[in-house]
Amino acid sequence: MNSTVILIQCADRTGLVASVAKVLAAYSLNIEAMREYVDVEASLFFARLSCSGSLSDGQHLLEDLKEKLPQDASVIINPPSPKKLAVLVTKEYHCLGDILSRNFFKTPETDVCAVIGNHDYLRDFTEGFNVPYYHVTTEDKSKEAFEEEVQQILDRYNPDYLVLAKFMRILSPEFLAHYPNRVINIHHSFLPAFAGAHPYRRAFERGVKLIGATAHFVTPELDAGPIISQQTIKIDHTYTVAQMVEAGQEVEKTVLNRALKLVARDQVFISGNKTIVFE
Amino acid sequence: MNSTVILIQCADRTGLVASVAKVLAAYSLNIEAMREYVDVEASLFFARLSCSGSLSDGQHLLEDLKEKLPQDASVIINPPSPKKLAVLVTKEYHCLGDILSRNFFKTPETDVCAVIGNHDYLRDFTEGFNVPYYHVTTEDKSKEAFEEEVQQILDRYNPDYLVLAKFMRILSPEFLAHYPNRVINIHHSFLPAFAGAHPYRRAFERGVKLIGATAHFVTPELDAGPIISQQTIKIDHTYTVAQMVEAGQEVEKTVLNRALKLVARDQVFISGNKTIVFE
């Protein structure tokens, strides 16, 4: 059965849903599911439609939709799938293992093209899943040089998204500028609590009764980008920092996996520093 | 600012969203939020729209919408609010207290008209909130006679919904037939586990690690009606039945409150034995 997915982002104004619906009806596309949201403060309209019916001329539909929508509207018809992912890691394997297991069995929406580590520690593990591994050390070189090497590898693959799967380095604004809204990080706290380094140690010192994880898009400001998914779990006074790390890893895996699915299925829009997630 | 809420339920067919959107545009109503769902197995379409713009002639809009929709479509424009609630109780106060506290401060969507108890135990408590309390004993009378008395009281108030807030009697199909899809129960287990009597005792005996609560519409089959909301909490081997009861009461309150809000805000549709909840 044919299914057409349409993503729209534009300035808000009266009658947008009606305009879109009318165009689609003219193409005999039946709206099966539609999610829309208006960010009132920003006066922006976001919609994700999935339609049944055979679409013969996507280019023509695109033009018709754009004509009826505010200028500068972003309209995407049937966004490409699977999304190509490059994964950056340091030494922790739990998020990477989760991503690579899924990838080994060819889940429909993502395709891992390469893993890059600033240590060589996860090479054997990664290659066991038949995925290329690149070791780029940070030693004896500037940050610029390190990022330059990483980017040269990435350029060979042209990934849709970079996934920081417990990558323990901070990327420069210059590097990030090459991948706007395309770098996804998993942070091991329920942001904005414990942004930055050593969140579990700080959670221990504060005596919190919950720990958590946050998947977010990376922006130049550390741990401050648009949040995609978050989850917490209960702990108690008996947890050492090491036990928090271990318990937290389960949550990190779950949250990052959730975020990657949502992004890869084109269910996530970005509005300023927030996400709109059509779950 | 004017806001118009429209509820639609009808047989599914191609182009329903477009038809509705076109009619609304003709009335200069701007769709601000729209949730729709197609129950594919039942071939039913459900939608909840909220629109901005001034509606001068609701009756005319209703006719126009019905004309464009399949025959027998149910269309409701600006459903009445607040919903009038009658609450049936036995001896447990926690759900009732939660409902009456809210009612005391006149929450916009519900209005408690009466509390009926099969014991007199909760009279003082209820009257402290300035709500009338009726004691209808089940002693020395048939179930029919009991239900007849209850119904006579209800007839004075004509409530939109009956809330069984830990009402520990089973209502007859004949009684329920007067309130189709209008009786809401809180059951103290995560249904379908532990339907029927003594769920906490049975949870204890089974050694489960979770207990929960379920708010559902009441149908003639015991604890088998459409589920509106459910939640669980973690317990462990140290919990006695009494401790499960106590911990469970917190969840019961939260779940019943959630269900009542959803229903009162017209976010819940019923499709066969399931609910569609536009959260």
Added chain:
Amino acid sequence: MNSTVILIQCADRTGLVASVAKVLAAYSLNIEAMREYVDVEASLFFARLSCSGSLSDGQHLLEDLKEKLPQDASVIINPPSPKKLAVLVTKEYHCLGDILSRNFFKTPETDVCAVIGNHDYLRDFTEGFNVPYYHVTTEDKSKEAFEEEVQQILDRYNPDYLVLAKFMRILSPEFLAHYPNRVINIHHSFLPAFAGAHPYRRAFERGVKLIGATAHFVTPELDAGPIISQQTIKIDHTYTVAQMVEAGQEVEKTVLNRALKLVARDQVFISGNKTIVFE
């Protein structure tokens, strides 16, 4: 059946459990449940024991235990119950309603002696539960004068704990010094995120996907005291600040209620800026 509860807090050293167990055996007290914890960094030992068996001479047992424990050990045998609570409020009723409903039915571990509001708004509500209400305005007076008035009322009741049930004023260190480790606050965020004013507004602006609540002991540093209980719930981009407030109130009630039960049942110890909670 007789049950003896013993609370111990002292410097840690080898053999404490054995020492305690030996003393109790000499009194024919059978340890039915025992929870203990060593805060390694602070080198402090905490224990809560409940024993069966008839205790004829508590004073003698106390002396025997103290003799076997490090000097300055705090030992409490059968702590007094119920705990007397005074509740401070502003205008929100949800936490207060929950506390007063429970109190109306005389739950065993707490007894609400008075409610003090810096507005008169919750008087009728409180008095409907047969609890005295005191209005102490903050207008036209210094903070010192306000707190002096509050304290004069409290002096009449001599409460074990002050509960800040959405009391929207900051109490001075001088005031707090009269109630060390005896003031419990409910804060409407998952601390340390969004400490201070307007947590929901800031949660909205940050675009978090979880909101939560934290019950904690109050210390001079704002929202930084020992945390007793925390919980989060999932939200999404559609939540306005008002909807966060509403959803959050459910969590606030649940978390505060949980914290009060734990404290009133003597399951909470304080070690520096953390709590030890023997759940």
Added chain:
Amino acid sequence: MNSTVILIQCADRTGLVASVAKVLAAYSLNIEAMREYVDVEASLFFARLSCSGSLSDGQHLLEDLKEKLPQDASVIINPPSPKKLAVLVTKEYHCLGDILSRNFFKTPETDVCAVIGNHDYLRDFTEGFNVPYYHVTTEDKSKEAFEEEVQQILDRYNPDYLVLAKFMRILSPEFLAHYPNRVINIHHSFLPAFAGAHPYRRAFERGVKLIGATAHFVTPELDAGPIISQQTIKIDHTYTVAQMVEAGQEVEKTVLNRALKLVARDQVFISGNKTIVFE
């Protein structure tokens, strides 16, 4: 630093904690953490102690403890670690991938010795982690013959526990009798709801708002053995059966992982048809 773990299970009677504490003190073992529980209905005592101090003669301590405890007491000092696991699978990889990733990096408490599948589907995946894979088809043979083959493989490894990581066959009571309390299953529902086949399909049909997973010891009665760990997640009316399966897999992984850790760390006791979990 030396640490001694002691596990005790025996008939309950007065003074057990004191007896144990006295013996340990005589060996200069300091009780650092102790969890105990009395199953009152069964009159059974369970304890897990961890002690610091150097233990020179474990056999002697064992005898001394047994002398002071009721006859037939089970006492284990420093239970062997890691636990050897054999994993049985069918075609789903998510739980297996989680177990094998951890195993690849040699987590301290478990060691996977073999994976046995009733299909050959997961061979490459398993062997990529350097773990032997055995395919035992169920085709063209009796259940007895199948189980006989499985057992012959297991006999080579002598595993401590069998893990049914989405193994979709029911094992006979005769087979299970060889591994009493040593077979752990992950069931894809919050038991006792939806025991048996097709839990997600049945969850879909019932219209539940939660799905979940349960890790339990396997007994001859299907899905009725002692529960070790359970978790639920929220779903809604839009979830198809396939989406429930996908969302559920995340929970299955987490719950099975949790159960395996608890068992491997000797934190789980079995009392009749329940577990005691000292978390």
